[in-house]
Amino acid sequence: MRALVMKGNWQLEVEDLPVPEPAPGEILVRVIATGICGSDIHGFTGENGRRFPGQVMGHETVGRVGALGEDTAAHGLREGQLVTVNPVISCGDCEACAADAQQRCPSRRVIGVDPALRSAFAEAMTVPARNVVPLSEDLPVEYGALVEPLAVGYHAAVRGGCGEKDRVLVIGGGPIGQAAALAAVRLGAAAVAVSEPNPARRDLLERLGLTAVDPAAGKLADLVPQALGGRPTLTLDAVGATGTVSDALAVSDLGSRIVLVGMHSPRVDIPAYAVSTEERTVIGSFCYSANEFTETAQWVAETDLDLSALVEGRVDLSEAADSFTSLARGENPASKVLVYPHGTDDPALSPAAQEVSA
Structure with missing residues (x-):
């Protein structure tokens, strides 16, 4: 499969990597689109020191379930289902997790930030099943990639x-x-x-x-x-x-x-x-709780607002490095750019279109 790999500051390259296999408790997500976040840009330039060479970034994503790992039946997911992913991986056992404050979990890991996690600027990724949030097929597919940033804003307002x-x-x-x-x-x-x-x-x-x-x-x-x-x-x-x-x-x-x-x-x-x-x-304010993320996904599905205005650019994986550079230099005025690892020809990417090369 193809993935966008950070080689160093201001350096991104598309590489062929093995398709990941979901471990027990994990889901393989075939990525449809992933938003370029401001934190990705600051990591790309080296400003925030929170992205590293060899890393596959990306955490604002929408995709479809590609494969189910063992011990995931209880989550009720099915292959081909439209989903988004909560990037905050928590232990599930500490006081913070028990209080629905997973963003404060002492052992939290964040997809797209932790360099050990191959993330969403790729044709596929594996994630814990409990972090997968189903979406309605009636939802404009791109809205799924907006849930994560909208949840960040919602948590900030709630914190205040x-x-x-x-x-x-x-x-x-x-x-x-x-x-x-x-x-x-x-x-x-x-x-x-x-x-x-x-x-x-x-x-x-x-x-x-x-x-x-x-x-x-x-x-x-x-x-x-x-x-x-x-x-x-x-x-x-x-x-x-x-x-x-x-x-x-x-x-x-x-x-x-x-x-x-x-x-x-x-x-x-x-x-x-x-x-x-x-x-x-x-x-x-940092990230969001699991409930706030799920509630935001529900709000996105129910709101009468036209959220399509939030997306101002769409590129495929081969154009992503140039988009990062132009956004970082202030040459691209787009507010949110989505990267389509499978290309932008079929934004809906129906289950039948979900093919990833080995």
Whole structure:
């Protein structure tokens, strides 16, 4: 089978690898499409140090069950079934797992991040059966690859305690910012606005029915209250840099919550007095629980929103390296690019089309 292998910083190559065999408790997933995540880009460039030579990345995926390993019957999966994959592999036995907080499991492994796991930028991958989430055949197939980033945004909003009285500011209108804003709407926030300097992304946000603010159009401390009808009570920082954290603290209301979900920088400086003397709360957010992932998959199937606007590029495996490079250099304005390991000619990839070369 073909897979996209990271050879080093700024280097990706398509290689022929053996088709993996599912171990007991595992499922072989024939990959239809996998989204290029911002964390993949930062790993590709070496910025975050969380991707490694020899690794097959990819964790925002949709596919079909290709083969069932032993001891998987209890999960009720069948060959050819449309599925997505929860990338967080947890032990299932610790206190965090028992509390449905698998993202905090001390021994967690994340598909697409752990270099020992051959992941979703490939024609096929093996995953634990308990991480496979079935999807309706009525769902637009591409939506399956959006579940993971949408679950990230949903968890961030939940971590911030988003509710009906909240005025929510999202900083950064990329895929995670879009997901966080949609999650705030999903949770019934009183008002939601997204600060985003890129005009193409602001247009996308408007198409999704969201209010977009251009931070270059004036002082953010003036623009945001105008858009929200008051200072934010909850800010979701989907960038994660010193500048955006400072902006969040400068514009938010006293006693507000700031959720850090973006991972642009491994370290940020925080103006401590803006936290302590004005009693703000800074909250970390990483991934999602198993229930939040499954609930998001259900929401994607039921929402009336046209989520197709979230996908702005489609490439096959041979074009993926160039897409990574153009996205990393800022030359490609696309918000979300999907990689189709089997090619883009048949996006539906019916069960009959699921063929992987050895």
